[in-house]
Amino acid sequence: MASTGMQIFAFVLALLGIMGAMMATLLPNWKVSADVGSNIITAISQMQGLWMDCTWYSTGMFSCTLKYSVLSLPAYLQTARTTMVLSCVMAAMGLCLASLGLKCTRWGGGRRAKRHAAIASGGCFIAAGFLCLVPASWFTKEVITNFLDRSVHESNKFEPGGAVYVAFLSAGFLFVGGSIFCVSCSGKRPGHQDMILLPPPDKLLLQQQQHLLQQQQQDQLQHQYCSLSPLDNKTGYSLQDYV
Numbered sequence: 001m002a003s004t005g006m007q008i009f010a011f012v013l014a015l016l017g018i019m020g021a022m023m024a025t026l027l028p029n030w031k032v033s034a035d036v037g038s039n040i041i042t043a044i045s046q047m048q049g050l051w052m053d054c055t056w057y058s059t060g061m062f063s064c065t066l067k068y069s070v071l072s073l074p075a076y077l078q079t080a081r082t083t084m085v086l087s088c089v090m091a092a093m094g095l096c097l098a099s100l101g102l103k104c105t106r107w108g109g110g111r112r113a114k115r116h117a118a119i120a121s122g123g124c125f126i127a128a129g130f131l132c133l134v135p136a137s138w139f140t141k142e143v144i145t146n147f148l149d150r151s152v153h154e155s156n157k158f159e160p161g162g163a164v165y166v167a168f169l170s171a172g173f174l175f176v177g178g179s180i181f182c183v184s185c186s187g188k189r190p191g192h193q194d195m196i197l198l199p200p201p202d203k204l205l206l207q208q209q210q211h212l213l214q215q216q217q218q219d220q221l222q223h224q225y226c227s228l229s230p231l232d233n234k235t236g237y238s239l240q241d242y243v
Contacts, residue, residue, distance in 0.1 A: 007101075007180070007181065008102070010177040011102065011177070012177075013176050014095060014098060014125050014174060014178070015095065016173045017170045017171070017172075017173030018088065018091035018092060018094075021084065021087050021088050021132050021171075024163045024166040024170060025084040026049075028054045029049060029054075029163050030139060032047050033045055033155075033159075034157045034159045044057055045057075048158065049163060051066065053067065074142075076139060079138065080139050083131045084135055087174075088128075090125075090128035091125065093121075094124030097120050098121035098125075100113075100114065118181050121181050122181030125175075125178030126175060126178035129175040133167075133168070133175075136168050143159065146158065
């Protein structure tokens with residue numbers, strides 16, 4: 001029962017993880033303009049994401065521009081796009097396998113099949129968490145390095161945005177959920193399904209036992225027949241009895 005509860009808890013964590021990964025992939029605020037120096041009194045706030053760049057004006061207007069050219073993007077941004085999409089795909093596969101491996105569900109086969117499905121889903125969640133953690137870490141490192149570079153003008157300096165923190169949090173959820181799935185089904189537990197898979201007894205030994213049982217039954221019958229008296233053995237009357 002405790003293992004089932006842990007699996008449900010891990011499934012909820014993984015579900016939060018994939019939702020966060022998808023949200024972080026689509027959000028445009030992976031880095032935001034830093035309020036330093038003369039930028040404190042600026043009327044423009046800039047945000048850059050994986051797929052678009054957005055600008056927010058103090059008048060309330062908001063405009064975004066898509067990044068159409070892939071080759072013109074820096075390497076860390078191309079890598080972030082690829083790994084975040086792969087993370088969402090791996091997490092979705094993990095959810096499908098986890099729904100089959102949950103012990104509280106009726107589908108997914110026997111206990112052995114459910115155990116294999118749960119372990120596979122845990123591996124998918126851990127891989128998805130790693131694919132989500134790599135771009136978030138690399139993107140943060142590039143933003144901080146650019147911010148600390150004195151040769152960069154203050155108007156071109158950015159800080160990590162909310163999407164980066166969402167990606168870190170989602171990676172943690174996926175890691176924890178995948179680890180719980182792997183640990184909860186790593187040990188083999190005996191059950192009815194496992195007893196069915198046991199090999200049958202030796203046929204020769206079974207034949208010997210049957211032969212010994214038949215011989216004992218024959219000996220009992222002979223003993224009962226010999227214990228009867230001669231009068232009891234008569235099944236009829238002879239002619240001399242009537243003379």
